[in-house]
Amino acid sequence: MPQRQHIAIVGGGASGTLLAWQLARQGLAGMTTLLDPAEAPGAGLAYSTSFPQHLVNVRNETLSADPSDAGHLLRWVHAMHDPGAGPDGFIPRRWFGDYLRTLFRESGVRHRRGVAVAMERRSCGPVLLLADGSRLHATHVVLATGNFPPPPLPELDDAAIASGRYHHDVWDPDALGRIGPDEDVVLIGTGLSTVDAVLRLRAQAHRGALVAVSRRAWLPEVHRALTVPGSPVVGADVQATARGYLAAFRRALRDGIPAAAAVDSLRATSNALWLALSENEKRRFRRHLQRRWDVVRRRMAPMVGAAVTEALRDESLTLRRGRVTAVRQDGDALAITVRTPGGTDTIRAGHAINTTGPDPRYGRGESPLLRTLLQEGLAVAGFEGEGLRCDADGAVLDRQDRPTPDLFSLGPPRMGTLFESVAIPEIRAQAAALAAHLREAIHPETARGG
Numbered sequence: 001m002p003q004r005q006h007i008a009i010v011g012g013g014a015s016g017t018l019l020a021w022q023l024a025r026q027g028l029a030g031m032t033t034l035l036d037p038a039e040a041p042g043a044g045l046a047y048s049t050s051f052p053q054h055l056v057n058v059r060n061e062t063l064s065a066d067p068s069d070a071g072h073l074l075r076w077v078h079a080m081h082d083p084g085a086g087p088d089g090f091i092p093r094r095w096f097g098d099y100l101r102t103l104f105r106e107s108g109v110r111h112r113r114g115v116a117v118a119m120e121r122r123s124c125g126p127v128l129l130l131a132d133g134s135r136l137h138a139t140h141v142v143l144a145t146g147n148f149p150p151p152p153l154p155e156l157d158d159a160a161i162a163s164g165r166y167h168h169d170v171w172d173p174d175a176l177g178r179i180g181p182d183e184d185v186v187l188i189g190t191g192l193s194t195v196d197a198v199l200r201l202r203a204q205a206h207r208g209a210l211v212a213v214s215r216r217a218w219l220p221e222v223h224r225a226l227t228v229p230g231s232p233v234v235g236a237d238v239q240a241t242a243r244g245y246l247a248a249f250r251r252a253l254r255d256g257i258p259a260a261a262a263v264d265s266l267r268a269t270s271n272a273l274w275l276a277l278s279e280n281e282k283r284r285f286r287r288h289l290q291r292r293w294d295v296v297r298r299r300m301a302p303m304v305g306a307a308v309t310e311a312l313r314d315e316s317l318t319l320r321r322g323r324v325t326a327v328r329q330d331g332d333a334l335a336i337t338v339r340t341p342g343g344t345d346t347i348r349a350g351h352a353i354n355t356t357g358p359d360p361r362y363g364r365g366e367s368p369l370l371r372t373l374l375q376e377g378l379a380v381a382g383f384e385g386e387g388l389r390c391d392a393d394g395a396v397l398d399r400q401d402r403p404t405p406d407l408f409s410l411g412p413p414r415m416g417t418l419f420e421s422v423a424i425p426e427i428r429a430q431a432a433a434l435a436a437h438l439r440e441a442i443h444p445e446t447a448r449g450g
């Protein structure tokens with residue numbers, strides 16, 4: 001007897017939710033289960049924040065769940081929160097979390113609370129083993145497992161961990177609330193997670209000094225009104241090397257195109273440009289250009305930028321160049337060792353927060369499911385040991401480099417292969433394409449006709 005078709009989505013953040021919603025549009029809701037430990041799936045890590053100061057970092061018009069209907073999110077925001085919100089605005093992330101929860105409810109997909117810790121392949125198809133000892137049988141599994149806490153620090157004292165003064169997970173809703181208003185804090189990193197922490201601390205009337213440390217001490221730039229060139233500033237004909245791309249980019253800057261507009265012109269083609277690079281050229285890009293790219297590409301909403309500028313101006317926030325190499329307990333505080341261009345410094349502070357961003361190396365990470373998939377060769381890590389190797393449909397590649405017909409991924413795990421895969425504009429497109437692909441796999445007779 002043929003196996004009853006069943007899709008299991010592992011993870012109910014933005015990626016799993018957008019996929020569930022798209023599967024419902026393909027008529028597959030009844031054969032789909034979404035597995036996630038949350039009480040109500042939807043918001044995931046990025047959009048569960050309850051702080052109104054935490055805004056989305058792309059304009060409302062680019063965040064609609066439906067790639068072909070830019071107004072879908074805005075109509076919902078107008079009805080539910082703010083009739084005056086515009087396409088160029090930046091809504092609070094918690095509103096976007098509400099929107100995602102609504103989409104999940106609308107989808108009609110079944111939610112099963114739980115965490116998958118391993119996957120077995122049986123003759124009847126993949127079987128997910130859950131932490132509570134139960135099993136979930138499926139014919140297709142989609143890893144929408146998203147983001148995990150930051151990578152470990154090189155040296156972290158057990159006493160520092162036990163003291164409760166070192167905060168490894170900046171998104172832990174309670175951790176930052178325990179920081180006293182006058183305690184000094186070292187923020188490890190200067191990216192968007194750092195900005196989140198600064199906003200959060202300011203919102204709780206924190207008065208102590210905030211020192212943010214990173215190798216270059218560059219903060220993300222701020223969104224401004226821009227005219228984006230109609231065609232990408234690095235064309236498909238440019239030699240596929242980091243140097244070739246940089247030369248074309250610099251030509252655009254010399255022609256008077258602002259860096260942010262030049263970066264935005266590449267949004268639709270940056271994955272193709274990345275895939276055209278050899279491994280060596282990707283490494284070169286990572287080493288010399290990635291961070292410069294990131295601060296322009298991942299910009300802050302204007303209101304967020306204004307709050308950060310204010311914190312820099314009143315010196316409640318200062319930036320330091322260097323690399324944090326150790327965090328140790330030092331009496332009733334922490335001693336944070338920073339390797340700087342000129343030597344080694346030690347900063348004494350009441351608390352240290354790791355704001356270096358999600359750990360993309362699943363092999364060493366927190367997820368038993370991803371770790372065992374990698375160990376068993378059912379999946380392989382992508383570029384530089386990060387994310388997963390996938391084909392263009394999101395099928396996960398196995399140790400023999402073969403796409404698996406029953407194991408897929410979307411969102412952050414595809415960063416092992418792609419250059420852009422964590423933001424909503426990419427995730428929603430992947431969700432729509434993967435839902436269509438699964439429908440074709442499950443009902444080839446209906447899908448071929450459109």
Ligand SMILES: Cc1cc2nc3c(=O)[nH]c(=O)nc-3n(C[C@H](O)[C@H](O)[C@H](O)COP(=O)(O)OP(=O)(O)OC[C@H]3O[C@@H](n4cnc5c(N)ncnc54)[C@H](O)[C@@H]3O)c2cc1C
Nearest residue numbers: 011013014015044045046056057115116146147411423424
């Ligand atoms: C703080 C932050 C802010 C961001 N802001 C923006 C923004 O403004 N705009 C933008 O475009 N992008 C933003 N991003 C990018 C963000 O990565 C994506 O927008 C999106 O939220 C990723 O969603 P996800 O579902 O893939 O991951 P997650 O939100 O991490 O969700 C993954 C879910 O999977 C569950 N899960 C994991 N493993 C298992 C398992 N084994 N079994 C069961 N469940 C499991 C987790 O519990 C979690 O609920 C932001 C990212 C972060 C971290």
